[in-house]
Amino acid sequence: MPTGRWLFLLFALVLAVIAALAIGTIGFGPRESWNAMFGRGDATAVFVVRQLRLPRTVLALLLGAGLGISGAALQGVLRNPLAEPYLLGVSGGAAVGAVLAVTAGLAFALVPLAAFAGAIAAVILALSVAHATRGRGDPRILVMAGVVVGAFANATIMIVMANADASKIRGAVWWMMGSVADASWSQSAWLAAYVLAGGAMLVALGRTLDALALGEDSAAGLGVDVDRATRNIYLTSSLVAAATVAAAGLVGFVGLVVPHIARRLGARGHRALLLASALTGSVLVVLADLVARVALPPAELPLGAVTAVLGVPFFLVTLRRLI
């Protein structure tokens, strides 16, 4: 990808972050927001910018990066342009964990843990289904296994929700629509650890992904242990996706659409694609959260819906240019 495009992405991210900090329900002037960012001026403004807007913006940024990178890796390893973190049971498993925690009346602080556990369980289940059919490295079998695990998870959620009382259903639905409204620094720190470690590992596997893109046989001919590489990449990207789901619920569409936009921006080769997807994902989710906060004040829109609303037009434009 040309340096100019990288700079453009970085610049877009910086602009999105500044906009997310400066704009909100309370209208501060540009000078006031700027001062507030550095802890100067009116105490209320400082609190709103630094304690309310900054943590959620940081979480949105990490969330976008994690989903973007996870989606790009999964599309590469499964050689399927429709692959995304949520297609493969991660979201379903996480949702089962979260819904069970909410309806069992566990403290809200435990919901992310339950979601994470559910996601991991779903991924392991999908992998063992694929393993049982001796198709561990076969992307088609992995996709099928993921879809089936997802369907099973959906059915479980419906059974649990059918008998839950209204207030708990509301809590569970809220979680499933995705939001960074409850962002805290400790959440961001956890997510950052997963996104950085998982992202670094996937980027390191970039060359392997490039080889896999040529097909199993060619990859094997290039000396790649296809089964092992497939499993590692699948697991790592699912882990990153599971961490994002634990931090902010289900934010759909980012993992699917962002890699296509990154490709359209000229990212060739998986290293560039993974990094560009992380950046693009960050920009998209930071902007989506800004729109979610200010579109219909004083209400807040579900982040997962806004990412789709913003992402679809982008996607359609890229699709048109591809054809």
Added chain:
Amino acid sequence: MALAGIPRVHGLSPDWRVPVLAHTTAISAFCLLAFACSGTQKPQSTTRSFGIDDFSDTIRIQARPTRIVSLTPHTTEILFALGAGNRLVGRDMYSHWPDSAARVPNLGQGLRPNIEAVIAAKPDLVLLYASQDNRVATQQLRSAGIATAAFKVDRIEQFDRLTRLLGRIIGDSARAALVADTVKRTLDSVRAKTQSLPRVAVVLPTWDRPLIVIGGGSFMSQLVTIAGGHNIYDSIPAPSPAVTLEDVVRRNPDAVLVGPERAAIIRGSPQWRTLPAVRRGRVLVIDTSVTLRPAVRLGEGAVSLARLLHPELAR
């Protein structure tokens, strides 16, 4: 339309004018006393503690909050009844009563409120519903240095406690006692009048698809008991359980208690006609304006329900 035997609701006309004079005197006397006593003491710190709220957080508030945001319809209603409506600088979107509440700025949802909008109102106290959905909001407001108090109000006792607590917080315990006692007295006298009468078994559907009814956890079930009825789902602890129509038929209530818009649906529904009570025309329409929530109009609610269940009382 006087209801013989059941007293009118004392002094709870919507404009709250009736009780004002009586306790203004009481308050003046109290203030004089307080003033006299405080003469020898040094002025204390401005924050006071009011015990713990339903999140188990200590309520620490300035002695006299003057800018209150009320994010539940109950607290809005009670504050107006206590004559503190003019201290409200924000309310949730469902706080419609009394009419003057419409003049208070609407800050949107009371569950998961928009924190920026709340902070922009510059409140010194925010009242919220004690739902898990509001945990984070409460923490954020507290770390912004704004006092919060969160309450669950699903039962009649909770209304009583909340009213007296809000009275202490706004510095008008006398008026709060008056409001709470008035409601209590009305409920007691309705209970006394209906005690000897045969219980009317009722079902209270609030939703169809799925069919949701009032369960024992709701104040409505308590109100029905006070008014001389018996909610057939009183033994289910949830406030609004989902049940099947077949089970309703099995429990065979004497009457169906519903709001006006649902009554038409039930009367016209072939499924509901399986229920003998519906075939006999025993679909009784509740005055939902007074039975909507456990708040200041609880007494009126009990009176209107008793009138509905036991029309013979009116004679």
